[in-house]
Amino acid sequence: MLDGRALDRERLASALVEHELGMEVAAMGSIDEWRVKKGSALPLAAILFNLGGRKVTDHGIADEISHISSEFESVPVVILADTEDLAQILTALECGARGYIPTSVGIDVCVEAINLAAAGGIFVPASSVLSMRHLIDSGSRDTQPLTGIFTLRQAEVAQALRRGKANKIIAYELNLRESTVKVHIRNIMKKLKATNRTEVAYKINDLLAELWLKSEPKQ
Numbered sequence: 001m002l003d004g005r006a007l008d009r010e011r012l013a014s015a016l017v018e019h020e021l022g023m024e025v026a027a028m029g030s031i032d033e034w035r036v037k038k039g040s041a042l043p044l045a046a047i048l049f050n051l052g053g054r055k056v057t058d059h060g061i062a063d064e065i066s067h068i069s070s071e072f073e074s075v076p077v078v079i080l081a082d083t084e085d086l087a088q089i090l091t092a093l094e095c096g097a098r099g100y101i102p103t104s105v106g107i108d109v110c111v112e113a114i115n116l117a118a119a120g121g122i123f124v125p126a127s128s129v130l131s132m133r134h135l136i137d138s139g140s141r142d143t144q145p146l147t148g149i150f151t152l153r154q155a156e157v158a159q160a161l162r163r164g165k166a167n168k169i170i171a172y173e174l175n176l177r178e179s180t181v182k183v184h185i186r187n188i189m190k191k192l193k194a195t196n197r198t199e200v201a202y203k204i205n206d207l208l209a210e211l212w213l214k215s216e217p218k219q
């Protein structure tokens with residue numbers, strides 16, 4: 001377990017052992033401290049990295065998670081943090097973490113999450129999964145009306161433009177090259193007879209409003 005706060009890590013280490021984690025707990029202030037002492041310790045089954053009030057997106061944290069995940073490739077890294085923000089969780093997983101435990105859960109859930117990661121699974125809080133489903137569902141509902149005018153990919157890009165996203169962000173989220181995004185935008189502008197991105201956003205909003213109005217059941 002990694003935690004730079006001595007009192008917090010000692011308390012959590014004791015709680016994990018008392019709640020039958022099923023493995024020994026080595027509480028360290030940093031990964032460097034572990035490197036010094038690892039010769040006298042048992043092989044690692046999992047790494048619990050307690051961020052406390054810090055965020056994965058804080059300076060240097062994401063890099064540290066990536067480095068630990070790369071160095072201990074066969075050992076799952078699980079993040080423990082105060083925030084349940086979906087963006088933080090996704091960033092942690094992108095950095096190589098195999099689980100994300102919010103401190104709002106009880107110690108029993110924490111124990112199960114660590115054991116799940118050690119067994120090869122990935123733990124994320126249920127509230128975040130529901131938030132993710134909501135985002136996916138809402139995105140699908142928004143994109144579907146546009147597929148009668150655009151291709152599916154153009155509809156996705158059009159929605160991103162409507163939300164004011166930059167080309168780099170659109171390319172990253174849709175797993176496209178930035179040059180491909182630019183081609184889609186040119187085609188979208190041509191179909192809408194728009195001269196700039198702002199005009200595209202306005203016309204998409206008007207188009208969606210018109211389509212939704214037509215789809216509403218008449219009284």
